Amino acid sequence: MIKIAPSILSADFANLAQSVQVVEQAGAEYLHIDVMDGHFVPNITIGPLIVKALRPNSNMVFDVHLMINNPDAYVPEFIKAGADLVCVHAEACPHLHRSLSQIKELGAKVGVALNPHTPLNVIEYVLPMLDLVLLMTVNPGFGGQKFIPEVLPKIKMLSNMIQERGLATEIEIDGGINTETAPLVAQAGANVLVAGSAIFGATNPAQAVADIRKSAGA
Ligand code: DX5
Numbered sequence: 699m700i701k702i703a704p705s706i707l708s709a710d711f712a713n714l715a716q717s718v719q720v721v722e723q724a725g726a727e728y729l730h731i732d733v734m735d736g737h738f739v740p741n742i743t744i745g746p747l748i749v750k751a752l753r754p755n756s757n758m759v760f761d762v763h764l765m766i767n768n769p770d771a772y773v774p775e776f777i778k779a780g781a782d783l784v785c786v787h788a789e790a791c792p793h794l795h796r797s798l799s800q801i802k803e804l805g806a807k808v809g810v811a812l813n814p815h816t817p818l819n820v821i822e823y824v825l826p827m828l829d830l831v832l833l834m835t836v837n838p839g840f841g842g843q844k845f846i847p848e849v850l851p852k853i854k855m856l857s858n859m860i861q862e863r864g865l866a867t868e869i870e871i872d873g874g875i876n877t878e879t880a881p882l883v884a885q886a887g888a889n890v891l892v893a894g895s896a897i898f899g900a901t902n903p904a905q906a907v908a909d910i911r912k913s914a915g916a
C-alpha cells in the first residue's frame with residue numbers, strides 16, 4: 699500500500715488551509731511539513747505556529763520533517779502543536795537514541811531522516827524503535843530539486859533490513875518524486891512518497907496525487 703505525502707513547502711503560503719484541503723480530499727494520507735532553520739539547511743520555513751494553525755483544518759497524519767539543529771529543544775512544541783509523526787535527521791542528533799525516546803514518550807510516532815550520503819548503519823541499533831525511516835533523494839533545503847538515483851540501492855537495502863528483522867517500519871522517500879521516479883522508489887520498497895513541486899506545482903494538484911499513486915502501481 700502506497701501512501702502519498704504532499705509537501706506543503708511548494709504550496710501557496712497565503713492560502714495554506716485551502717491547499718491542504720485539496721490534497722486531503724484527493725485522498726493523500728500524510729501531510730508532509732518541512733521545518734528548516736537556516737542552520738542545518740540553508741533555508742528557513744515553517745515553525746510550530748503554522749502546524750498549530752493548520753491542525754483544526756485537517757485530519758491527515760501530520761508528518762513533520764525537522765531539518766533543524768538541536769531538534770530535541772523543539773520537539774515538545776511541535777507535538778503540542780499537532781504533529782502526529784516527527785522525523786529528526788540522524789546528522790543533527792549526536793544522541794539519537796535520546797532524541798527518539800523523547801518523541802515516543804510525548805506520544806508521537808517516530809522517524810529518522812537520512813541525507814543521501816548517510817549510510818544505513820547509523821540506524822542499525824535504533825531500527826526497532828522506529829515507525830518510519832525517511833530517505834532523502836535530494837540534499838535537503840529546497841523543493842523542486844532533481845532526484846538522486848544513487849539512493850535507489852539504499853532503499854532496497856533498507857527494505858531488506860526491515861523484512862529480515864520482521865519489522866513494520868515504513869520507508870518514506872523525499873525529494874524529486876514525480877510520476878517518473880515514483881515507480882522506481884516503490885519498486886525498491888518505499889511505501890510513503892513525499893511530493894512537493896510535482897503536486898502543488900501542477901495545475902491540478904488533486905489529479906497529481908492520483909497520478910503519482912497510479913504511477914507507483916497502487
Ligand atoms: C526538501 C524537503 C522536501 C521538499 C520536496 O528539503 O524535505 O520535502 O518539499 O520537494 P520536491 O517534491 O519538489 O522535491
Ligand code: ZN
Binds near residue numbers: 705730731872
Ligand atoms: Zn521533507
